[in-house]
Amino acid sequence: MDKKLKVLLIGSGGREHAIVKAIKNSPILSELVCAPGNGGIARDCKTVDISAENIDKIVKYAVSEKFDLVISGPEVPLSLGLGDKLREVGIPVYGPSKNGALLEASKAFSKDFMKRNAIPTAEGVSFTSFQEASKYIESVQHRVVIKASGLAAGKGVVLPETKEEALEAAREMLEGGMFGESGREIVVEERMEGEEASIMLVVCGRKYVMLPASQDHKRVGDGDTGPNTGGMGAYAPAAVANASVLADVRSNIVEPTLAALEKEGIDYRGTLYVGIMITKSGAKVVEFNVRFGDPECQVLMPLISSDALEMLYDTACGRLNPDSVKIGGGFATIVVVCAKGYPGSYPKGCEIVLPNSDSIPKDSWIIHAGTKAQNGKILSAGGRVLGLVGKDLTLRGALKKSYGLAEMIDFPDGFYRKDIAHRELERG
Ligand code: AMP
Ligand code: GLY
Secondary structure, three states: OOOOEEEEEEEOOHHHHHHHHHHOOOOOEEEEEEEEOOOOHHHHOEEOOOOOOOHHHHHHHHHHOOOOEEEEOOOHHHHOOHHHHHHHOOOOEEOOOHHHHHHHHOHHHHHHHHHHOOOOEOOEEEEOOHHHHHHHHHHOOOOEEEEEOOOOOOOOEEOOOOHHHHHHHHHHHHOOOOOHHHHOOEEEEEOOOOEEEEEEEEEEOOEEEEOOOEEEOOEEEOOOEEEEOOOOEEEEOOOOOOHHHHHHHHHHHHHHHHHHHHHOOOOOEEEEEEEEEEEOOEEEEEEEEOOOOOOHHHHHHHHEOOOHHHHHHHHHOOOOOHHHOOEOOOEEEEEEEEEOOOOOOOOOOOEEEOOOHHHOOOOEEEEEOOEEEEOOEEEEOOOEEEEEEEEEOOHHHHHHHHHHHHHHOEOOOEEOOOOOOHHHHHHO
């Protein structure tokens, strides 16, 4: 490609920092700007102080500064219509339009979409009235899961142990204002049993690249204990999604989903994240997201050995060639360092002393999530603060690099899980 690209990336988390690292040395990049970015992103590229949710300001800025490509890291701007507005003014964007973003922004839409297109998923029914929901919950034989339909930053799902707990969760969402607007509609689902994996696809209409399967670690404590978080660590490829599972996912989930999107008039260009449960009767969809997972993105980017920017740009322009995307061998892992107290309340503004970039070993990266740069120092600014990423030929080698980085940082107010990838290691 002759033209060099001026790229605007939206977001401020570890996912976006991983994207910055993956594209900043691309031979087709002329300039990279991130809005709003974080303390680490600001060390790698220019940042501009525009909130990811202020889509009108983003569009104005993208037009006035003549960007060639906008990449949306998070889902919220997409669900507000960032993709539509940019396409209207002729700027290619990596991320679906509002109609595609509904797959994540409305679990009720997503469940109906899967039902009407025969895509394997848990049985599920949507409700806006507690009376109706409670009748249904009382009537079913299976265990249920209660989900707020709208966006809830990954926290809108309750896994009740008893019928009473299920009724209570439904009542709190529909009548008690739990999750606000997002909980005005709920989905009551059958509870599935099995192991979970995340499958991320780069989708351009009917064409797609399936990136290596990954596995996130939702619980805060070692051994998968304690409350749910945004994700404490991840690794890829996840062997639980073996060749036969992946073949099942391709033919029974991915291809029918892309055909259904096309049939329903949704021109999807961006990431489709398929959370799956590997059940006794095959893989089933737990959820769709319309962006890269965080922290899964941080382990996928290092495994892409071709030019990631070219892949994102071609997708945004509607001309992805899946064969041009190359995945390197080996494994990548991330250990997320959080502020003590997370996912409950935690202090912000605590200093983090990081190693000099020259002393960071090869195939090891310190990814910033909730950090900010102030007077030459890096301070914590969120619950998930840093991601320690390692890549190696073996899973153990990658983990050694991630945990090796932990020894190099000085952050007394932080903590991290010591057992990332334990299930995979136990399988041997
Ligand atoms: P979601 O936000 O829909 O991915 O749900 C969050 C988490 O809740 C998932 O990663 C699963 O661990 C669990 N979960 C959601 N739906 C179900 C289900 N139908 N059966 C069992 N577990 C579920
Ligand atoms: N790591 C899960 C997510 O990004 O939704």
